[in-house]
Amino acid sequence: GFITSQYAMLLAAKRPELFARVLLMNTPLMPGHSLPGPLNTFTLPFVGKRAAAAADMLAANGNFYGMGYSDAQVFQAPYENPDTKEDARVALMTTVTSQPMKDLLTTVDRAYEGFKNPVLVLWGDSDKYLNSKTFYDWCIEKGTNVKFKVLQTGHMPQEDYAGEAASRAMEFFEKEF
Template identity: 25%
Template sequence: MTITEELIEVGSLKWFYRNAEPVNPTDKPPVVLLHGLPSQSYSWRNVLPALAEYGFRAVAPDWIGFGFSSQPDRRDFAYTPDAYVEALAEFLEKLGIDRCSLVVQGFLGSVGLQYALRHPDRIERLAILNAPIMPEAKLPWKIKQMGIPLVGDMLTQDPLLVDRTLEGGGGYRVEDADLDVYRRPFLKSSDAGRALLAVIKNLQLSKVTAEIQSGFAHWNSPVLVAWGMRDPWLPFSLAQAFTQQIPGAELAQLEEVGHYPQEDWHEKVNDTLLTFLRRQIV
């Protein structure tokens, strides 16, 4: 298999993404993996090769404003959910991906769910890992404080916020070599912190989760909700309530896994995802 780091221009925006090509390509739709806050596509580094090994092309982008993608000024990119949905649609179109299996995680992964609801014909299967999927979901204080005027301006300029948030979401220590990658955008430019601040201020969580709850009541494609049971911010009860409203939806408990499952325990994520993606649709 081949895993590469790519950069593509879509309009005025530059998207960085990690691309995994299988050794033996198949006609299976590609898998697109979307990260949450304040992460980046690097979080999927151990999931991408597992998907490619079983014949899936896998694409994991850095959201605009995150990682090594563009970090435009708020005057040039609104950092609202609607702006992200539109940008994601244009990104996938540029890559020639007209249908995919979508995997979303975390806060901002909710944008992927909005994309799915607005483009259901482009979704083969949908997997949700610890994301705000019900109106009861609340932004944790650890992240919410980053959007407070003045306070947030200072917090989001601290590269160590990545350490505290990723490790606080599951209680596991992230290796220093990996943290170096997560910190790099914040060390390179203050634009990374300003983008994060703008995202948190514009999450519109109540509006977004209301759209998700009502929209998925009429969803038909296969859905997997895999939940890290050590998530301190989004309780398992959200996953239970969500799956109960979708006929045929699968619910998987990832024991000893936190808010960032692909970072905390990728082997469990790989097993669960591959079982779901390889199962024949009836």
């Protein structure tokens, strides 16, 4: 994800004793990334307060590989259920607007400057939302404890090629450091 993964990265950086290793998959890694349209809508004056969540479009539009609409609808389900849709929408809006994306990315980037635990970045190279150059720059800048594997996938390696992503992840988690 664009935002929740940033908070997970911050937790790992602030409490490294809780995380022997960190696995990242297609998440913004440097300041300069902006929110994709379906999320950015929540930051717009007037519109944002009443914006409808479009989780299905966020999932499907960023995906280089064809995601069937029925698969994309799974992401939209909480926002369409009459019992949960308003709470889900408000939770998403609050998450998106609680801290400017640039500030959050800057905080995370700085937190990883001295991070010592092993990090693996599985990167789907056909991500329509994220620039691959920043991924390479971040990995090089953060040093030898950061390894990366480029996968021929879209923005959700775990969805596009679950088997390959899982295999690479397990290899990383089982490796002796």
